Each structure stands twice: as C-alpha cells, then as structure tokens.
Amino acid sequence: MGLSTPALEALCGNKPPKSYNKTVHSSFLKGFFFGAATSAHQVEGGNRNDWTEWEVGNADRLAAEAKKRSWPEFLLKNDPSPLQKENYISGKACDHYNRFEEDFDIAKKLGHNAHRFSIEWSRVEPLEGRFNEKELEHYRNVVHALRKRNLEPFVTLWHWTIPLWLKNKGGLESSEFQIYFSRYAEKVVGALGTDITFWITLNEPNALVRRAYIEGDWPPCKRSFLSAFRVLLYLARAHRAAYQIIHKHIPRAQVGWSSAVRYFKPARKNVLDYLSTMTARFWSEKFFLLLTRNENDYLAIQYYRKGEVQFPLRITDTGDLSDIGWAIHPEGLHFILKRLSRYKKPIYITENGLADARDAQRGEFIRNHLAWMKKAMDEGADVRGYFHWSLLDNFEWSSGFWPRFGLVEVNYKTFKRKIRPSALVYKSIIEKDLSSS
Numbered sequence: 545m546g547l548s549t550p551a552l553e554a555l556c557g558n559k560p561p562k563s564y565n566k567t568v569h570s571s572f573l574k575g576f577f578f579g580a581a582t583s584a585h586q587v588e589g590g591n592r593n594d595w596t597e598w599e600v601g602n603a604d605r606l607a608a609e610a611k612k613r614s615w616p617e618f619l620l621k622n623d624p625s626p627l628q629k630e631n632y633i634s635g636k637a638c639d640h641y642n643r644f645e646e647d648f649d650i651a652k653k654l655g656h657n658a659h660r661f662s663i664e665w666s667r668v669e670p671l672e673g674r675f676n677e678k679e680l681e682h683y684r685n686v687v688h689a690l691r692k693r694n695l696e697p698f699v700t701l702w703h704w705t706i707p708l709w710l711k712n713k714g715g716l717e718s719s720e721f722q723i724y725f726s727r728y729a730e731k732v733v734g735a736l737g738t739d740i741t742f743w744i745t746l747n748e749p750n751a752l753v754r755r756a757y758i759e760g761d762w763p764p765c766k767r768s769f770l771s772a773f774r775v776l777l778y779l780a781r782a783h784r785a786a787y788q789i790i791h792k793h794i795p796r797a798q799v800g801w802s803s804a805v806r807y808f809k810p811a812r813k814n815v816l817d818y819l820s821t822m823t824a825r826f827w828s829e830k831f832f833l834l835l836t837r838n839e840n841d842y843l844a845i846q847y848y849r850k851g852e853v854q855f856p857l858r859i860t861d862t863g864d865l866s867d868i869g870w871a872i873h874p875e876g877l878h879f880i881l882k883r884l885s886r887y888k889k890p891i892y893i894t895e896n897g898l899a900d901a902r903d904a905q906r907g908e909f910i911r912n913h914l915a916w917m918k919k920a921m922d923e924g925a926d927v928r929g930y931f932h933w934s935l936l937d938n939f940e941w942s943s944g945f946w947p948r949f950g951l952v953e954v955n956y957k958t959f960k961r962k963i964r965p966s967a968l969v970y971k972s973i974i975e976k977d978l979s980s981s
C-alpha cells in the first residue's frame with residue numbers, strides 16, 4: 545500500500561502543484577491509510593450531553609440570527625434549512641448509532657482501508673463512575689464491524705462533548721478533570737481490547753478552547769483567558785495521563801491528539817501583520833504540542849483553510865470559499881506538513897474536507913489536497929494516513945445540519961444515504977494507489 549508513480553499522475557490531474565517533484569521514496573510506500581472521519585455527537589443521534597442541552601436552549605436564537613443574514617438560494621433549499629429551529633438540534637443526527645454497519649459497508653465500497661470515529665463519553669459513563677456495559681459493548685461491535693471489513697480503526701476518546709454530571713462539576717474547568725478522564729480512558733481501553741493500535745485522546749483542544757472559552761459562542765460560552773488557559777493545562781494533563789494508560793494496556797499503541805491547523809499568512813507586508821501571523825501559527829501549531837511534548841507518538845493534523853492575518857489578530861478568509869465561507873487553499877497543507885516535519889514524527893491528516901452541498905468543488909478539493917500532501921511526502925514529510933471529513937453529512941456543531949461535509953449525502957427525514965460523485969473521485973485515487981504498490 546502507498547502512493548506510487550501511476551497514482552501520482554492521477555493525483556495531480558490537470559493542476560499539478562508547481563515545482564512538483566516525481567521522485568518516489570520507498571520509505572512511505574507501505575501501509576498508507578486512506579479513510580474518512582466522523583465524531584459520535586455529530587452522527588450517532590440520541591445523545592444526552594452538554595451539547596444536547598445547549599442546543600435545545602439556543603436553537604431559537606440561532607435560527608433567528610440566521611434570518612438576519614442573506615443566504616444563497618441553494619442553501620435555503622437544504623432540509624433542514626439554516627432558518628429552521630430543527631437545524632440546530634442534533635436529535636437523531638444521522639442515526640449512525642443504529643446504522644453503522646450500513647455506513648461501514650459504504651466506506652468499504654468507496655475503497656477506504658481505515659476509519660476514524662469517536663466514543664461518546666456520556667453514553668459510556670452516563671452517571672459519575674457508573675459505566676454502562678451495554679454501551680461499551682456497542683463500541684466493541686463498532687470496532688468489530690470495522691475489522692470485519694478490513695478498515696483500521698482510529699479511535700478518538702474525546703471529540704468535544706462531555707456527560708452532564710461532569711458539566712455540573714465544572715466541566716473542563718474542574719480541577720479533577722484529569723482524574724475523570726483517566727478513569728474513562730482506562731475503562732474504554734480495557735473494554736475495547738488490545739488490538740487497537742491508533743488512539744487520538746483529544747480532538748482539536750486548540751479549536752474547542754478558542755470557541756468555548758475565548759470567543760464564547762460554544763458551550764459553556766465563556767470569554768476568559770484565565771479559563772482558557774486553565775482548560776488547556778487540564779486537557780494537556782488529561783492527554784498525558786491517557787497516553788500512559790493506553791501504553792500500559794497496549795505497549796505498541798500509537799497515541800496522539802489532533803490539532804486544528806490553518807495556513808496563516810500576513811494580510812499586508814508589514815511587521816505588525818507578520819508578528820500577528822507568527823502568533824496565530826504558534827497557537828495553532830505549537831502551544832499544545834509544547835504542553836504534551838513527551839507524550840506524542842505521532843502528530844495528527846486537521847487542515848481546512850487559509851487565513852489572512854491582520855494586526856492585532858483579525859483573520860479573514862479570502863479567495864475560493866466553501867459553503868461556510870472557509871478559504872480553500874490546498875498548497876497550505878504542503879506548507880504545514882513541511883513545517884511539522886521538523887519534529888521528526890509520523891504525521892496523520894485526521895481531518896480535511898469542505899462544506900459543499902452541491903458537490904461542485906469536493907472532487908477537485910480532494911485531488912489537490914492529496915497532490916500537495918504527496919509533494920510534501922516526496923520532500924521528506926512522514927505522512928502515513930489521510931482521513932476525509934467526513935464520511936457522512938452530519939451535525940456541524942452550532943451551524944447545525946445545513947453545512948454538507950459528507951462524501952455521502954444524508955436525507956435527514958428518511959436517513960437514506962446517497963454516494964456523492966466526489967466520493968468516487970477519492971475512491972479512484974485510492975484504488976490506483978493501492979493496486980500499484
């Protein structure tokens with residue numbers, strides 16, 4: 545398995561990256577993972593956690609705010625549309641909890657050989673210290689279903705939601721957070737079995753802390769640098785503890801956390817914008833890494849967009865935009881991979897994708913990002929896997945259901961799945977690669 549020469553031509557398509565270098569290094573030709581990612585709260589349905597409470601309390605407000613914006617017609621045709629209250633309530637989501645076998649059949653059909661998913665903490669430990677064996681069994685079945693289809697599981701322990709009992713104890717700001725997280729991690733690792741190699745303890749701590757504790761538009765909606773700092777320290781401690789726990793059970797495990805990275809560039813050629821850009825890069829690439837330096841077997845990055853930075857820290861999306869206004873910039877992935885190569889660790893791209901309800905840009909998006917990824921690999925970056933976000937359309941946090949990120953379209957009334965043409969573009973790249981190595 546790997547990315548070999550015929551696949552390179554396919555990847556580059558009509559738009560090869562400038563200065564593309566065709567040398568193929570044999571060191572990364574083995575065992576490359578191609579797949580897609582999901583997270584429990586966004587796809588499962590039927591959850592009860594801090595987010596579900598927040599959604600019910602804020603759906604009216606979010607729908608009313610959406611009415612004040614102007615929307616392109618095709619987005620208003622989405623069902624649910626951004627103007628409807630039900631758009632903002634996760635409810636049954638994609639009903640993936642009951643349909644995971646069907647969904648993994650689709651992933652298999654699309655040529656994937658790996659899949660990233662997350663465990664919903666509030667299901668596994670709905671009451672403090674009381675674990676639900678039936679739910680642990682459910683996740684064992686999920687892993688089994690993946691294995692049966694030769695899809696390598698990448699397990700995320702925390703993808704932003706927390707149980708209500710923990711929320712009532714102060715959530716991520718509780719000084720006991722590390723203890724609670726360790727107990728949960730110990731239970732999950734023990735229950736899922738020792739054949740799982742790839743673990744992601746925390747999803748994008750940097751993004752969550754920015755939205756929930758600095759900008760304050762996600763639960764618990766705080767605006768406090770002190771809280772943000774405290775939460776980052778507690779999350780880092782929790783990661784370090786979970787790292788040890790996983791390795792105690794599974795010595796050969798590969799454990800990391802995933803980082804939201806973005807390609808930042810100065811908006812204007814002046815010193816202040818340049819310094820602001822450096823600050824943004826430090827925050828997105830380095831800060832949490834410094835806090836967890838000795839406990840990372842690999843780096844996991846999640847890359848979506850470019851940002852132009854103006855002093856003091858005004859960041860704007862410019863150029864080609866996705867449905868949610870994120871600036872599409874495939875070259876940025878190459879830039880980030882090259883920068884992160886200096887840490888001399890394997891790198892996994894655990895998310896990359898776009899909201900594109902009409903599927904007009906997704907095929908090109910995948911082609912171009914993979915081409916730039918491959919160029920970085922040719923130049924020495926040790927990239928070992930790529931996970932598209934997402935397998936399915938899903939519940940996109942405070943934006944709700946209207947942003948369509950899926951390789952597979954979901955009808956939220958019937959739960960019918962429909963493969964988008966771009967999923968086949970991805971499939972053909974994967975197949976060319978896997979068959980020629």
Ligand code: FCB
Nearest residue numbers: 583747748751804933940
């Ligand atoms: C990432 C999140 C993921 C999804 C994508 C669009 O930051 O990790 O859950 O919301 O953005």
